[in-house]
Amino acid sequence: MRRSPLVLGLCISSRSLRDIVLASMSLFIFIPIASASETKHDALMESVHQFLYQETQSLGSEVVIDLREPSPHLPACTNPEPFLTNQNDAPLGRVSVGVRCGTDSRQVRYLQAEVDVIGSYMVAAVDIERGTQITPDMLAEEDGNLGDLSSRAITQPDDIVGKIARRPIASGTTFQTHFVQAPLLVERGQRVRVIAEGSSFRVSREGEALDDGAMDEEVRVRFGSREVLTARVIERGTLIVDF
Numbered sequence: 001m002r003r004s005p006l007v008l009g010l011c012i013s014s015r016s017l018r019d020i021v022l023a024s025m026s027l028f029i030f031i032p033i034a035s036a037s038e039t040k041h042d043a044l045m046e047s048v049h050q051f052l053y054q055e056t057q058s059l060g061s062e063v064v065i066d067l068r069e070p071s072p073h074l075p076a077c078t079n080p081e082p083f084l085t086n087q088n089d090a091p092l093g094r095v096s097v098g099v100r101c102g103t104d105s106r107q108v109r110y111l112q113a114e115v116d117v118i119g120s121y122m123v124a125a126v127d128i129e130r131g132t133q134i135t136p137d138m139l140a141e142e143d144g145n146l147g148d149l150s151s152r153a154i155t156q157p158d159d160i161v162g163k164i165a166r167r168p169i170a171s172g173t174t175f176q177t178h179f180v181q182a183p184l185l186v187e188r189g190q191r192v193r194v195i196a197e198g199s200s201f202r203v204s205r206e207g208e209a210l211d212d213g214a215m216d217e218e219v220r221v222r223f224g225s226r227e228v229l230t231a232r233v234i235e236r237g238t239l240i241v242d243f
Helices: 005-039 042-056
Strands: 062-067 081-084 093-101 107-124 139-145 184-186 191-197 202-209 218-223 227-235 238-241
Touching (some): 042 062, 042 107, 191 218, 191 227
Parallel strands (some): 191 238
Antiparallel strands (some): 062 107, 081 093, 093 107, 107 139, 191 202, 202 218
8 A cells, every 4th residue: 555645654653752752861871870880980080190199299299190080890999098119119000909998898899009109309410439428419400200210219318318329320310229228237257346234234244246237237247156046137247136
């Protein structure tokens, strides 16, 4: 049976109306889901941002934190407690942050961040020969992104001045931990004094150092032919036994 143009037009209009309704329903369902995924991690993201800022604000004048959001499929993290996965290094460059979640803190998540800090750091102002004790006039200050430096870089002058160069350091070179060492206060084969003390006693003995040692380093000391103990360097030629 042949349909009239009017009937055909009504059929087309009905199909178009159905498509519009279905599309509208799809939009209505999709928007709340996207909104929920954007908000359920807000407390977690804010907590980690604030934690990283507190850890880095003393390092430089400007801090930029790019934090990667966790998967939207993960449940919300309640009572977030961020911590650094590597406590020995400053949180610069690519950083992994652990977060304990829940009232019992048993759930742990890990977020990735890129941390840039604009600040000052030390470089050698002159060529420094191996074995030289570093003085303030041997240092020069430069500004830049601390996140671009090696994880072993030393940025503070107090951590450099007074140390001994373990290798030649060219002018303009950034100082690193393995470039310098604390001056030795005890040398292997040296006669040293070892102090042992408690709440009601203090005694000292002389022995022979079996290792080199700088301030607060532990050194083995031999007494007589067989007795050996470990003591901590507290000043030149003097060590103490920690109980």
